[in-house]
Amino acid sequence: MNRREFIGRTAGAVGGALLIGDSGEVWPKAKAPSDQINLGIVGVGSRGQQLMRTFLRVPGVRFAGLCDVYEPRFAAGRSITKENTPIYRDYQQLLAARDLDAVIVSTPLSLHSQHMVAVLESGRHLYGEKCLGLTVEDCYRIVDAVKRSGKHFQVGLQYHYAPWFSETLRHIQAGKIGRVTEIYAYWHRNNSWKRPVPAGADQKLERLINWRLYKEYSGGLVAELGSHHINFANEVFGSAPESVLGSGGIDFWKDGRETNDNVRVIYRYPQGTTLVFSAITTNQIDGAQVRVYGTNGTAVLTEADATLYYEPKRPQSAVSEGTVLEHGITTSASFRAELPYRGPGEPVPIPEDRKGNADFVACNSFIESLRKNQRPEADEQTALADGLAVALGNQAIDQGKRILFSEHMRSKGA
Amino acid sequence: MNKMREQSAGAGETKAAELFVHSGHAMGTLFTIYLYAHEQELAEVAFEAAFQEIERIEEALSNYRASSELSRINRLAARQEVTTDPEVFSLIVASLEFSRRSGGAFDATVGPLMRAWGFFNGEGRYPTEGELHHARENVGWEKVQLDVAARTVHFSAAGIELDLGAIGKGYAVDRVVQVLREAGAAAALVDAGSSTIYAMDPPPGKNGWTVRIPNPADRSQMVTTVTLQNVSLSTSGTTEKFFELEGRRYSHVMDPRRGRPVHGVLQTTLVAADATTSDALSNAIFVMGPEAGKKLLATVPDSWGLWILGEPGAQRLVEWNWQHTAGDATSEQYVAAPQKERLNEGT
Numbered sequence: 001m002n003r004r005e006f007i008g009r010t011a012g013a014v015g016g017a018l019l020i021g022d023s024g025e026v027w028p029k030a031k032a033p034s035d036q037i038n039l040g041i042v043g044v045g046s047r048g049q050q051l052m053r054t055f056l057r058v059p060g061v062r063f064a065g066l067c068d069v070y071e072p073r074f075a076a077g078r079s080i081t082k083e084n085t086p087i088y089r090d091y092q093q094l095l096a097a098r099d100l101d102a103v104i105v106s107t108p109l110s111l112h113s114q115h116m117v118a119v120l121e122s123g124r125h126l127y128g129e130k131c132l133g134l135t136v137e138d139c140y141r142i143v144d145a146v147k148r149s150g151k152h153f154q155v156g157l158q159y160h161y162a163p164w165f166s167e168t169l170r171h172i173q174a175g176k177i178g179r180v181t182e183i184y185a186y187w188h189r190n191n192s193w194k195r196p197v198p199a200g201a202d203q204k205l206e207r208l209i210n211w212r213l214y215k216e217y218s219g220g221l222v223a224e225l226g227s228h229h230i231n232f233a234n235e236v237f238g239s240a241p242e243s244v245l246g247s248g249g250i251d252f253w254k255d256g257r258e259t260n261d262n263v264r265v266i267y268r269y270p271q272g273t274t275l276v277f278s279a280i281t282t283n284q285i286d287g288a289q290v291r292v293y294g295t296n297g298t299a300v301l302t303e304a305d306a307t308l309y310y311e312p313k314r315p316q317s318a319v320s321e322g323t324v325l326e327h328g329i330t331t332s333a334s335f336r337a338e339l340p341y342r343g344p345g346e347p348v349p350i351p352e353d354r355k356g357n358a359d360f361v362a363c364n365s366f367i368e369s370l371r372k373n374q375r376p377e378a379d380e381q382t383a384l385a386d387g388l389a390v391a392l393g394n395q396a397i398d399q400g401k402r403i404l405f406s407e408h409m410r411s412k413g414a
Numbered sequence: 415m416n417k418m419r420e421q422s423a424g425a426g427e428t429k430a431a432e433l434f435v436h437s438g439h440a441m442g443t444l445f446t447i448y449l450y451a452h453e454q455e456l457a458e459v460a461f462e463a464a465f466q467e468i469e470r471i472e473e474a475l476s477n478y479r480a481s482s483e484l485s486r487i488n489r490l491a492a493r494q495e496v497t498t499d500p501e502v503f504s505l506i507v508a509s510l511e512f513s514r515r516s517g518g519a520f521d522a523t524v525g526p527l528m529r530a531w532g533f534f535n536g537e538g539r540y541p542t543e544g545e546l547h548h549a550r551e552n553v554g555w556e557k558v559q560l561d562v563a564a565r566t567v568h569f570s571a572a573g574i575e576l577d578l579g580a581i582g583k584g585y586a587v588d589r590v591v592q593v594l595r596e597a598g599a600a601a602a603l604v605d606a607g608s609s610t611i612y613a614m615d616p617p618p619g620k621n622g623w624t625v626r627i628p629n630p631a632d633r634s635q636m637v638t639t640v641t642l643q644n645v646s647l648s649t650s651g652t653t654e655k656f657f658e659l660e661g662r663r664y665s666h667v668m669d670p671r672r673g674r675p676v677h678g679v680l681q682t683t684l685v686a687a688d689a690t691t692s693d694a695l696s697n698a699i700f701v702m703g704p705e706a707g708k709k710l711l712a713t714v715p716d717s718w719g720l721w722i723l724g725e726p727g728a729q730r731l732v733e734w735n736w737q738h739t740a741g742d743a744t745s746e747q748y749v750a751a752p753q754k755e756r757l758n759e760g761t
Binding site: 058 | 456459483486497502504565
């Protein structure tokens with residue numbers, strides 16, 4: 001079938017019919033090239049679907065299996081692959097398939113350890129959605145499985161790969177904003193964070209679709225949003241935190257949810273530096289942003305770009321002593337208001353060949369790691385530092401006390 | 415979000431469905447969703463899901479975001495074959511298919527011509543011969559080459575760029591309709607900048623959503639009113655945007671085939687089964703005019719179209735298969751006489 005015939009054949013499918021859950025095969029099957037990577041996915045929810053679309057932008061990638069426990073996800077997944085991709089209701093059956101090179105796990109957080117360990121034990125490489133695990137024990141269980149398997153693991157912290165994040169990190173490390181002492185990170189929304197459930201759905205389905213709101217499955221706002229910012233702070237400060245304080249509550253959305261609708265966690269790092277992360281669900285003026293404060297300037301990172309701001313210049317040399325001593329100092333009732341800076345900043349330029357979408361760079365990088373047999377950059381150690389900080393941040397909120405990381409982390413080499 | 419107190423309870427329902435409205439800027443326009451729900455929370459959750467879907471599509475299709483998938487394709491496709499995902503590939507296929515069916519009147523590569531005529535940021539200007547020649551070399555849907563099996567896109571000229579704006583908003587509307595249906599919303603209307611609308615199930619007790627088509631010369635006057643359900647309507651026109659040259663009035667709608675703006679058409683409106691089609695083809699039939707446009711619409715099932723031709727003050731109206739609402743005074747020989755119906759009088 002040539003292109004023109006194909007276009008003619010799909011003409012009737014243009015528009016609405018093309019868009020919705022057509023499980024029929026629309027695209028002719030590609031011949032499998034020798035370097036084709038066959039992926040499976042466990043968890044075809046909203047994040048899993050976005051990962052599928054993104055992985056399919058990488059040449060030579062195909063989905064060989066979709067696994068979920070919620071039936072409508074299969075049609076949603078097949079509408080993305082435009083193939084009759086095999087479906088599995090049990091992840092063990094997916095892992096029994098022969099033609100999988102790697103598996104994506106994008107299931108609720110509490111299931112990560114079970115699913116990720118099984119993938120690694122089946123001998124597949126793993127792209128594991130963040131966070132690593134719900135508990136400290138879950139995190140270590142997965143890291144141990146990565147070590148045992150010898151397989152590649154990349155954590156789904158896509159901003160680790162965002163070009164504007166890595167360019168900004170380069171500027172920070174080159175000293176462009178001076179010595180960084182604090183990072184304030186916000187993820188402020190003004191919505192309930194709820195997903196629609198079908199009319200007449202029972203509580204079981206509500207908990208399945210809105211798993212982020214229930215403690216059985218989820219680490220809440222710290223896990224789902226804060227983990228990205230915590231990872232960036234770990235990179236800026238060059239280490240994991242050593243302690244955390246937290247507070248939060250269910251104070252506005254009293255709709256039966258179990259995870260907090262507002263949180264703030266304060267992480268202290270070994271060099272006396274601090275990350276403050278705040279997430280609220282009642283006001284969005286600050287949106288999602290990371291503000292990296294240095295002695296000479298500030299880097300502000302959003303989901304789309306990064307900007308540098310510089311502090312007022314400090315005096316370069318001492319003033320003449322004579323002037324001050326001879327004329328004295330005049331007293332005044334006036335004061336200088338410490339107003340926030342409201343001027344423009346300097347956008348962090350992204351070289352043309354490095355521009356790109358965070359998800360795409362992350363997914364492309366994972367596939368390159370497999371093809372070149374190279375360790376992914378956001379590997380299990382990156383994931384562990386991030387995952388532990390999330391788990392302990394939630395403990396700090398729940399217990400209302402300062403948590404020391406040293407009391408929960410294995411000593412190095414253990 | 416606004417709540418409008420309207421409508422009565424259906425049989426057996428304890429609480430009447432109320433009309434909720436939510437708007438948000440996206441894709442260079444204002445999206446507004448009207449939907450009936452029994453609870454405010456259900457409406458809010460549906461709105462949130464809908465606007466997340468619009469944001470997802472904008473992140474894939476925006477020409478203004480360096481991070482979008484379309485920007486990635488535009489950066490690379492003249493140098494290499496670029497693999498893309500089936501959804502974006504489908505839209506590019508659809509776009510080329512609309513180009514083929516319209517004989518090039520619809521063309522997603524028209525950007526360089528729009529720039530040459532000063533339509534992107536300015537008020538319009540006549541390009542030099544050199545500018546026009548250069549622009550035309552870098553325009554042409556046939557210079558977009560697809561490999562369907564590998565799902566790759568390649569441009570055969572270095573200056574080609576895809577702009578899916580004239581189909582993307584319609585696609586976003588179709589996707590929102592799907593998301594609303596999955597969220598349990600049935601009676602709703604999705605509006606992308608008033609230029610593309612999808613009317614879902616009608617409001618309770620009504621037989622459709624009322625959509626009014628204004629006179630392009632005086633938008634307070636209505637040319638016609640239609641009642642729609644489970645169908646899409648798109649309007650193309652640039653009455654506010656035009657420029658005059660040597661006594662002729664040119665629209666800001668480009669005819670990619672001739673490399674110059676369209677003259678003599680003020681507005682087109684098209685009703686079709688889905689918004690992707692109505693969005694793309696309302697633009698195509700504007701460029702094609704009624705004679706060729708009617709032939710195209712004859713191949714589009716259940717479509718109806720309306721052209722307003724001429725100059726403001728001396729307009730002529732041409733219809734194709736138009737479904738008149740009772741009392742609608744539209745005719746083939748419409749002249750810009752004030753219509754009876756005016757905006758803000760309510761229905």
